[in-house]
Amino acid sequence: MSDRFNQWAEAIQSDIEEALSHYLPAETSGLGQLGQLNQAMRYAVLNGGKRIRPLLVFAAGRLFDAQDSVLTPVACAVEMIHAYSLVHDDMPCMDNDVLRRGKPTTHVQFGEAMALLAGDALQAQAFAVLANAGGDVSLNVARTRILADAAGPAGMCGGQAIDLASIGTTLSYDELEQMDRLKTGAILKAAVLLGALSGGKPSDRALEALETYAQAVGLAYQVVDDILDVTEDTVDLGKTAGKDARDDKPTYVSLLGLQESRKLAGTLCQQAHDALGQFGMEAQRLHDIADLIVNRKK
């Protein structure tokens, strides 16, 4: 990573943290009991994640001269969907995990019922923030459509359902890829497309290239996730390591082995770079994010 990319990423991460805080209900708002829901929502979101989805929104947005005033709420909406999915995914009836980003998971901290509600409220809030993002009205509607599709049964929730049903089974490579395209890939792809649809209207050719890029980084993200689950420890990851094997989940590592999985991540990263040809230097940040995703250590 270049110093310039790091500075750019840190500036966005810091802006997004502030904006997320602004778009979430204040801890003190509402009657007494409402405060706990607001606290749980803030706890689930404001915990210094990597904010890869917001970075993708901004990096794609700059290709179409999108304004920060539109990109910021759009990026926050995507991050809220991501955060809610982690809250629900960590619950006892799903992955039953107690550690996330180095802290107790939301249901450990606030109880299961409040975690369930906080996740539900975060999803609704994501669509509220997205609808308020401004810019061209038709693009606004198009963005809602994209995020809703990516979060729904033919996207993230569908991937989670396959994940759930796959525990203890063996998936073929195609089935594993299908699961991950939905589970993690759909929202990462949405982040890229939402960024692109926050400025001028992109050409079909540009959107196709961005979809190819997003599919490659989306899969690479999951392959690297599977690798890190095996190679890193819990302290470095900030979440429970070795969980996939414990839960008997099919992963790229269990299917291909560590060596082949690393090779696959490299190949996907190259596919992502290749897809960006038409954009030239303007796409530098998207190139950088592909490298970041493959080289990350947590």
Next chain:
Amino acid sequence: MSDRFNQWAEAIQSDIEEALSHYLPAETSGLGQLGQLNQAMRYAVLNGGKRIRPLLVFAAGRLFDAQDSVLTPVACAVEMIHAYSLVHDDMPCMDNDVLRRGKPTTHVQFGEAMALLAGDALQAQAFAVLANAGGDVSLNVARTRILADAAGPAGMCGGQAIDLASIGTTLSYDELEQMDRLKTGAILKAAVLLGALSGGKPSDRALEALETYAQAVGLAYQVVDDILDVTEDTVDLGKTAGKDARDDKPTYVSLLGLQESRKLAGTLCQQAHDALGQFGMEAQRLHDIADLIVNRKK
């Protein structure tokens, strides 16, 4: 209820059932494991509810000459939000209920994890259907904003959080009203406003009157719910009766007694009728729905 109203309501209920089926993923779509999520979503929605929210959407829509082709997806979106909230509300960590509309609840039928995912997917699908509803583009964005606000922390989820924290405590009348305004009232009000915003742009004066109407029927709905929980049995209700007392939940009946609660429902119903003055005969269906809400037996 007049025969004419009953015929109108039955026609809408039947159309909505068909449209919901169309807007939900087919049971057979997706890979094998995805099928279960789709089945759970359909099970949670396609079970012959009273469809009061869709009726409100259509009754409000006719005041502004809204087309059925817009009202139908809008009504389905509201009903999906309502259905998802019931799925999550019935889960063991919330109300822990096993019976809904005379059938096993979704988590009893499909397991907790799948019920959690089906609820999440239904919320996303609601916003996808809403964004695809067509009509005027600015009104489309306004509708997303209204539904998202009504479903989020300052709406339904906020009300649920207060509900959760109020178990075993005594609420004042104002606190109880605040809880119910959010828990049930927010989505009922959204249904009325979404219907109104599906045709021509309503005047501020018309919107204000509809808000007053919606707040009154929203509260009346909850007051009657509390009454039925005490006076009806499980078979007639199609859900577990006597649940509020079992769970030590503050209700209008526990606070005011049965007699006073009935009087309150009547007063609220009258407020709803009074709010509609400016619309004349065009608002007949909204009048009828207020009566339906107060006179219903389940």
